Amino acid sequence: MEGTFGSTRVVLVQGDLTQQAVDAIVNAANPSLLGGGGVDGAVHRAGFVIHTVGPVWRGGDRGEAEVLASAYRESLALAEARGLRTVAFPSISTGAYGYPLEEAADTALTAVGGFLRAGSGLEEVRFVLFSEGHLAAYERALGELP
Numbered sequence: 001m002e003g004t005f006g007s008t009r010v011v012l013v014q015g016d017l018t019q020q021a022v023d024a025i026v027n028a029a030n031p032s033l034l035g036g037g038g039v040d041g042a043v044h045r046a047g048f049v050i051h052t053v054g055p056v057w058r059g060g061d062r063g064e065a066e067v068l069a070s071a072y073r074e075s076l077a078l079a080e081a082r083g084l085r086t087v088a089f090p091s092i093s094t095g096a097y098g099y100p101l102e103e104a105a106d107t108a109l110t111a112v113g114g115f116l117r118a119g120s121g122l123e124e125v126r127f128v129l130f131s132e133g134h135l136a137a138y139e140r141a142l143g144e145l146p
């Protein structure tokens with residue numbers, strides 16, 4: 001599934017983040033940046049990376065949505081500042097950090113869509129979702145964006 005925000009394509013695919021032919025991949029890291037499990041373990045074994053730390057879910061009233069949106073926006077800003085054209089994201093915070101999938105998908109796509117609509121040199125932002133269920137949640141969220 002695809003959408004267009006400003007002049008940037010947003011693409012949703014099911015797959016392994018570390019196997020994408022993009023300029024940079026964004027990692028769902030922890031504050032130590034030393035590697036962990038999940039997507040972080042796979043990324044540390046793979047290549048050039050933007051490390052971002054998503055929020056740990058604590059029920060939803062601790063600013064989690066704003067922290068998650070910021071993780072996406074700051075990663076995009078860094079990719080742009082480096083002159084990159086394509087960047088791939090995992091579903092940040094929806095594994096070990098426990099963020100509810102449907103809410104994370106809405107927040108992620110709203111943040112990325114808003115950032116790109118303000119004008120971006122990026123050609124493609126790809127979300128690489130590990131499971132069919134994750135892909136379906138992100139497809140629903142993309143389809144429902146105004």
Ligand code: APR
Nearest residue numbers: 016017028030036037038039040042093094095096097130
């Ligand atoms: N490619 C794409 N997605 C993946 C991959 C992969 N190779 N491996 C795991 N995922 C998915 C998971 O299915 C989940 O939906 O990435 C999503 C994020 O899950 P986590 O990797 O657990 O990340 P997060 O919830 O942000 O927690 C971060 O986990 O590994 C530790 O060091 C990391 O402490 C940090 C915490």
